[in-house]
Amino acid sequence: MKSIQMVDLVSQYEKIQTEVDQKLLEVVRSSQYINGPEVKHFSEELADFLSVKHVIPCANGTDALQIAMMALGLKPGDEVITASFTYIATVEVIGLLGLTPVLVEVDPLTFNLDPEAFRAAITEKTKAVVPVHLYGQCANMEEILEIAKEFDLKVIEDTAQAIGADYTFSDGKVVKAGCMGNIGTTSFFPSKNLGCFGDGGAIFTDDDELAVSIRQMANHGQTIRYHHDNIGVNSRLDSIQAAVLRIKLRELNSYTDARQNAAQYYDNAFKDESALEVPMRDASSTHVFHQYTLKTKGVDRNAMQEFLASKNVPSMIYYPIPVHRQKAYMDERYENMDFTNTDDLCDRVISLPMQTELSINQLEYIVNSVKEFLNK
Ligand SMILES: *Cc1c(COP(=O)(O)O)cnc(C)c1O
Numbered sequence: 417m418k419s420i421q422m423v424d425l426v427s428q429y430e431k432i433q434t435e436v437d438q439k440l441l442e443v444v445r446s447s448q449y450i451n452g453p454e455v456k457h458f459s460e461e462l463a464d465f466l467s468v469k470h471v472i473p474c475a476n477g478t479d480a481l482q483i484a485m486m487a488l489g490l491k492p493g494d495e496v497i498t499a500s501f502t503y504i505a506t507v508e509v510i511g512l513l514g515l516t517p518v519l520v521e522v523d524p525l526t527f528n529l530d531p532e533a534f535r536a537a538i539t540e541k542t543k544a545v546v547p548v549h550l551y552g553q554c555a556n557m558e559e560i561l562e563i564a565k566e567f568d569l570k571v572i573e574d575t576a577q578a579i580g581a582d583y584t585f586s587d588g589k590v591v592k593a594g595c596m597g598n599i600g601t602t603s604f605f606p607s608k609n610l611g612c613f614g615d616g617g618a619i620f621t622d623d624d625e626l627a628v629s630i631r632q633m634a635n636h637g638q639t640i641r642y643h644h645d646n647i648g649v650n651s652r653l654d655s656i657q658a659a660v661l662r663i664k665l666r667e668l669n670s671y672t673d674a675r676q677n678a679a680q681y682y683d684n685a686f687k688d689e690s691a692l693e694v695p696m697r698d699a700s701s702t703h704v705f706h707q708y709t710l711k712t713k714g715v716d717r718n719a720m721q722e723f724l725a726s727k728n729v730p731s732m733i734y735y736p737i738p739v740h741r742q743k744a745y746m747d748e749r750y751e752n753m754d755f756t757n758t759d760d761l762c763d764r765v766i767s768l769p770m771q772t773e774l775s776i777n778q779l780e781y782i783v784n785s786v787k788e789f790l791n792k
Pocket residue numbers: 476477478479502503505506548574576577602603604605615616617
């Protein structure tokens with residue numbers, strides 16, 4: 417059996433190697449390393465896949481979030497609400513722009529932004545909300561969008577972990593993650609569901625005017641060369657990454673199937689384990705399983721990780737410390753807010769290997785190792 421990894425990018429590459437190698441050489445020989453045709457084609461193909469009007473590529477998922485907020489014209493002092501249970505990038509850019517991040521509680525079952533906590537945190541200064549579709553399943557967008565509309569707030573979806581997930585509204589309308597709010601952002605970091613061979617990111621919107629501002633912000637604040645209407649940034653996807661992404665985008669649905677199959681295998685194996693809670697599936701969203709994350713009950717999680725490591729089964733804690741407890745992001749207002757679910761999740765979650773190349777043998781070995789620990 418091949419050694420088990422959280423993410424096995426080599427085996428994934430080997431399956432598309434001929435095509436990738438040839439394409440990479442083509443790009444190298446073309447010398448169009450920046451803003452070449454590969455970038456344009458990839459943006460169009462991703463827009464098609466998502467059924468969104470505009471896809472603006474950029475350098476990474478963190479930049480995508482920052483550029484989205486710049487394009488929306490958010491100003492220092494404006495408050496932006498997001499979940500405390502997320503990767504730091506979501507919150508970091510809010511702070512970097514001089515905006516005020518306001519962290520709120522998540523739902524204990526979906527791990528996503530709790531709409532009622534969002535509503536309760538809204539003040540006169542609130543201008544935007546950033547739902548994060550954590551681990552690959554969409555936040556409760558129906559309610560989040562309703563609240564945002566009621567208070568005239570902008571919605572930026574952090575789709576770094578959920579590209580390809582489908583959300584079904586109560587009227588039956590199905591929309592891809594990242595295409596429901598004003599702007600969606602994603603990351604093509606190698607280990608993401610659609611990953612390149614370096615850094616990459618993209619911004620989605622259906623709004624023509626916003627698309628112009630986003631492009632401008634990502635390109636030194638210029639729409640016409642050497643005419644800088646705004647202070648922007650320099651954030652580009654390069655042609656080599658776009659070439660890889662074009663090939664992988666064609667595989668994305670099959671990658672998602674592989675992840676969902678692995679998740680199903682884990683679910684079946686763990687459904688009767690009283691010490692583990694398998695990830696809940698929200699009826700409104702498909703789950704693309706960026707992570708397969710269990711909630712432990714009455715388990716010494718450190719001991720579990722150590723035991724698994726001794727069996728050469730990697731595991732990870734996403735995330736051990738909530739953002740509202742991070743030194744850089746502490747705020748007095750959190751003292752009077754409820755973060756019971758967020759704190760509890762940080763203490764209890766554990767993520768098992770989740771990727772496109774897990775074999776049945778590997779899954780069986782992982783499951784048996786977990787059970788061996790639980791029955792010790
Ligand atoms: C990975 C990730 C990002 C940042 O993406 P980078 O490409 O690493 O900058 C932002 N938000 C979430 C939820 C992520 O998982």
